[in-house]
Amino acid sequence: MTGQDAGGQPLFLVHPVGGSVNAYRALAKCLAGTYAVTAIEAFGITDGEPVDELPEIVERYTAAVRDAQPDGPYRLAGWSMGGVVAFEMTRELERLGAKVEFTALMDSPFHFPWAEPGIADGAGTPQLRIYFAEDVASSLGWDLPPSAEADPLGWLADTVAGGKQGKYLQLVREDLERRYTVFRAHFHAVESYRPSGPVDAELRLLYPDGSGIPDAPARWVEMTRTGARQGVVEGDHHSFLKAPVVSQVASFLDGSGS
DSSP: OEEOOOOSEEEEEEOOTTOOOGGGHHHHHHHTTTEEEEEEOOTTSSSSOOOOOHHHHHHHHHHHHHHHOSSSOEEEEEETHHHHHHHHHHHHHHHTTOOEEEEEEESOOSSOTTSOTTTTSSTTOHHHHHHHHHHHHHHTTOOOOGGGTTSHHHHHHHHHHTTOOTHHHHHHHHHHHHHHHHHHHHHHHHTTOOOOSOBSSEEEEEEETTOSOTTHHHHHHTTBSSOEEEEEESSOTTGGGSTTTHHHHHHHHHTSOO
16 A cells, blocks of 8 residues: 555545556645545555455455554545445445445446456456556557557557667566556456445545446445435546546545535
8 A cells, every 4th residue: 555644534545447556646636634545556566466356355455444544434435446446345344343434436337347257367368458558548648549459568568668679668568567467357356246235334426527437326326325425527537537627536535526
């Protein structure tokens, strides 16, 4: 876990499907002073082995949160897959008798209909490698060209390396392969996901107006006994966590925005 040295109540942000928490940097800065943000990075990004079973991911992350904050109330949030994991962590914390003040889901699917069973089996699944390359490229503001689909990680490595060759290009390719392994493990973990039951915590549901999963908020509303607060901000799946819209996201999470 990586923490931000700032005052405020603890808030735990769970990584998206790629496993990295870099996408939360701007959000953590916006929340400084209101929340002491700790981001949970996936096993396999810098050390350890990727985990490909959701119950194990939830168990490990819940234990890490309780080590960092022995007593509640807890505040959890996550973008995309991170929201799904945060929701299941909420269920686990409540099962253990802890209070969760709120759990925020940011453009999180209710289930993963595009994750065809078995697509994450085997290291070389062509379609999954394309999904990974598209996800990374989109986060960097690029489009994956059709010509890259034969070797999406090769195209991504060349583009990230910016024309550099030799050892540098090799290191970039190795880093992308490692990150793809984490992505594949997480894809496997959620490919058959359905929420396992409702929670007592308040759900804060935030989606960009360009979200590709418009039905998700209404489905998540049914998964809390307490109630849900919903918000919509500008942007799409990747852009809404970047400036200038990220300040709207922060306002929604800290309760100062609608």
